[in-house]
Amino acid sequence: MKIVAKQIDMIAKFNREKVPVPYKFRYEQSSGEYLEIKIDKILATESRRLAGIETIIYTCQSEVEGEVRMYELKYIIGQYRWELYKI
């Protein structure tokens, strides 16, 4: 996986569990088209404080254009922002 750190639009669930659960997201491809991806499986979550910035990293798995891919999503707590971190 390679770091891409791309901003994405996200729909996430905030329920009684401690961390928000990502549901589906879309991001702008280089062609300008939006690609929508539903999160099939969250494999792991990890809280990090690299450079003092509080984040939650989700390792997820989805089917992207007919292919099962693994990638990481990042929720930056202080900025209320989601990123496609690595793919």
Add this chain to the structure above:
Amino acid sequence: MTVLQVDANSAYLSWTAAALLEQGYPVDIRTVPSCIAGNPKNRHGIILAKSIPAKKCGIGTACSVFEARERCPEILMFPPDFDLYLACSSAMYELLQEYSSVVERYSVDECFLEFQSSMRGGKDALATAYEIKERIKEEFGFTVNVGVGRNKLLAKMACELEKPDKVHTLLDEKDMHAKMWPLDVNELFMVGRATTRKLKRININTIGDLAQADPVLLRTIFKSHGQLIWEYANGMDMSRVIPNDQIMQKGIGNSMTIKYDLTDMEEASTYLLSLTERVGSRLRKHQCKASLISVSVCTNSFMRYTHQMKLPFYTDDTTTIHRYVCRLFAECWKGEPVRQLGVRTGDFTRKDEYQLTVFDVGRIERDEALNRAVDDIRGRFGEDAIYRGRFANSSFRPIEGGVNGGNFLMMGGYEQ
């Protein structure tokens, strides 16, 4: 007593590096010539921090952007991000609080902690120091130096020994003789350029020379400072690690470099007012009233002078302080172009225990209520929410001074 000092290695640069790597920046800027520098357009074009490869090219802190580009054309420059630095500093401070209940935030990148073996399973100081260093590297992505000493001075000296990512100890006489005494005397804390020059003149070249010198001789040359540096050279320091909220602040001041050379009295007064706004709000936040006011001026030829006065009363009112600031400025300014202006207040008393004057009570109470209201509005709706009419429709900012709009930690670890 054992004291640990934790110091982030080239703090601004490694914090920026950690954040950039996190965002997928292709290189670790710590490993290539790079620096953090202000914007030359606003006349803030000096190097704030540099990487170790940049240091090897002969670039030092506080050299100008122009000089840096001359010495190393391929240098990478990044603007400072003070919110990030504050976040990194706070993260470090929080981690250190797990190891000791007595932590002093000495500046944005340095902390002292009194070692308490009862915290975290009774490990010894050295093991704790290594654990802190490794945890910071692992969790936050930047490296620190940890100095272990039997007092604050020795911890600080140990911390400065060799960088980066190291733990050093100065715990006994043997350590001190072997590691500290061979160093050049200007490496000693509180020995600056002027003192070094005078010491070299009497053939004191290393810290060891200073330690073995006659303190009476040093006292005759340097007065009480001679005694202090002699004690420091011998590793004597009685000061305690004090949590920041228990330190009494002695002065509050702000300064600013102006984008152009100032020659007009009216404009100078406006700049001084915007600085006084910041100083006044900080005074009130610290629950202090001041009776000493001083103005500092730096001209375009880098001549600096200050002028101060003692008031017969205590005040924290912006308008009152500004009135005296302007009077001081008018008295000392000789009309030359001004590059930098500063306002300082000192000689504090607590807000609730000052002497009232018979005739001014009503006015003081009215002013206090007004200042309180203004501070509250700014606290709730932002600093630009309310300002004086003088700043309306002008290019002046209503509040000036302070790093990152006042939202930063400076030496002493005070929030501004």
